[in-house]
Amino acid sequence: MHIKLSNGLEEKLKYFRLKFLPRTLFFRTMLLIFVPLIVVQIVSVVMFFDGSWSRMGRRLSENLVADMSFVVDMMVKNPEEMESIEQMAARKFGMSVEFYGEQEKHQVINKVSKTNRLIFGYLEEALKKDFPKAETTIYEGKGDKDLIVLVDNDQGLYKFVTTRKKIFSSSIFMFVVWMAGTSILLFLVAVLFLRIQVRSIAELAQVAEDFGKGIDNKNFKPYGSSEVRKAALAFIKMKERIQRQISERTQMLAGVSHDLRTPLTRMKLQVTMMPDGDDKKDFLSDIDEMEKMLDGYLSFVSGEGGEKSSFVDMNEMILSIINKFRNKKALIRYSTNDQVSAIQGREQALKRALTNVISNAFRYGKTIAVKLESNDKKLFVTIDDDGPGIPEDKREDVFKAFYRLDESRNKETGGVGLGLSITKDVVASHGGTIELSDSELGGLRVSICIPL
Numbered sequence: 001m002h003i004k005l006s007n008g009l010e011e012k013l014k015y016f017r018l019k020f021l022p023r024t025l026f027f028r029t030m031l032l033i034f035v036p037l038i039v040v041q042i043v044s045v046v047m048f049f050d051g052s053w054s055r056m057g058r059r060l061s062e063n064l065v066a067d068m069s070f071v072v073d074m075m076v077k078n079p080e081e082m083e084s085i086e087q088m089a090a091r092k093f094g095m096s097v098e099f100y101g102e103q104e105k106h107q108v109i110n111k112v113s114k115t116n117r118l119i120f121g122y123l124e125e126a127l128k129k130d131f132p133k134a135e136t137t138i139y140e141g142k143g144d145k146d147l148i149v150l151v152d153n154d155q156g157l158y159k160f161v162t163t164r165k166k167i168f169s170s171s172i173f174m175f176v177v178w179m180a181g182t183s184i185l186l187f188l189v190a191v192l193f194l195r196i197q198v199r200s201i202a203e204l205a206q207v208a209e210d211f212g213k214g215i216d217n218k219n220f221k222p223y224g225s226s227e228v229r230k231a232a233l234a235f236i237k238m239k240e241r242i243q244r245q246i247s248e249r250t251q252m253l254a255g256v257s258h259d260l261r262t263p264l265t266r267m268k269l270q271v272t273m274m275p276d277g278d279d280k281k282d283f284l285s286d287i288d289e290m291e292k293m294l295d296g297y298l299s300f301v302s303g304e305g306g307e308k309s310s311f312v313d314m315n316e317m318i319l320s321i322i323n324k325f326r327n328k329k330a331l332i333r334y335s336t337n338d339q340v341s342a343i344q345g346r347e348q349a350l351k352r353a354l355t356n357v358i359s360n361a362f363r364y365g366k367t368i369a370v371k372l373e374s375n376d377k378k379l380f381v382t383i384d385d386d387g388p389g390i391p392e393d394k395r396e397d398v399f400k401a402f403y404r405l406d407e408s409r410n411k412e413t414g415g416v417g418l419g420l421s422i423t424k425d426v427v428a429s430h431g432g433t434i435e436l437s438d439s440e441l442g443g444l445r446v447s448i449c450i451p452l
Helices: 007-020 025-077 079-092 105-109 117-130 170-212 226-272 278-302 314-323 347-364 419-429
Strands: 096-100 135-140 146-152 157-163 310-312 331-335 343-345 367-374 378-385 433-438 444-451
Touching: 025 079, 025 096, 025 117, 025 146, 025 157, 025 170, 079 096, 117 135, 117 146, 170 226, 226 278, 310 347, 314 331, 314 347, 314 367, 314 378, 343 347, 347 367, 347 378, 347 419, 347 444, 419 433
Parallel strands: 331 367
Antiparallel strands: 096 157, 135 146, 146 157, 310 343, 367 378, 378 444, 433 444
């Protein structure tokens, strides 16, 4: 059954999930375990205290007050045998009794402290019930377990000294301790178990991300629950299929390259033997264009699938690329962040991607600005130029394979429309993004972001 919510309520629920609910699988699972556990503990404690604690506390208090009432009645009826009655109370009921007259009782009453309602509430009710005309007071003695009760009636003041065990059972606290202890033990076991399960999922995600960046973790072995193992095995098989396809495709394209270059070279030799003229120049131009197209096709299709991942100094790489264009008549500005460290990636692929973008900037602009920045999580490369730029409605199309602009940037290049496609593929394979926007110099800005 699907319940349709209003837009306002749905937005509030979405905000609540994003604001308060944890994002990781570990903490979400712990929340599912911890919240019901706490609720069960609270309900159990409340029900226990409302049931067993109340009945036991009331019964113990009534028994103690009944013993006190019996002793007081005995002293009232037999005032001459108070000493023997006190001995009997100590021996039979486990409490001491002292009687004070009208003149002595005020000194005892002045020493009374505040009553602890949490412990002595039922005792007070029982005292009021059995001694309705007397003024009763309860306070704690010097000892931690002493309980003193004063009963002030018309005859005088009766002081009873006993222990808290008479109205309180320590087994109740033991029950709470055991319940809390088992809950903590269950919580710790759940934490350890979930950490193992979540670790296996996190490692699988990391291995998948590394594979996309060209890092082959051969030491990875599936572990954890059966579902995680099944997903890990499926990933390993998929990785092997992809690697096999890349290898077969590369070998096939290498053969195609060899087969195509041989007749092109033969044609080029034959053309050079022709007499000079416009036809010869056209033939040589067509052959050069075919070789350039062939190189572009192979670069785009084969990519850098076989290259191993390594640590790359991006600052040094960008400087090496810029130095190749120093002899061109263009103003170059390069700014870097000294805190930029090496990143892990495929060096030749990254160099090819940045070379494509920077060479385009030099081809169409007179002023080029390259900027390298980073933070704790990402690295940013920005290339600006003052060239003609790319229209906003065509900035997504230029990333498509074999797409060429009719005007502006690709008019004189003689390329096959694969430069930005290769760049985007390389950046995406490293988990990054590439965007085109207007430059402050008046031309095009290419922004590349790669996670560290």
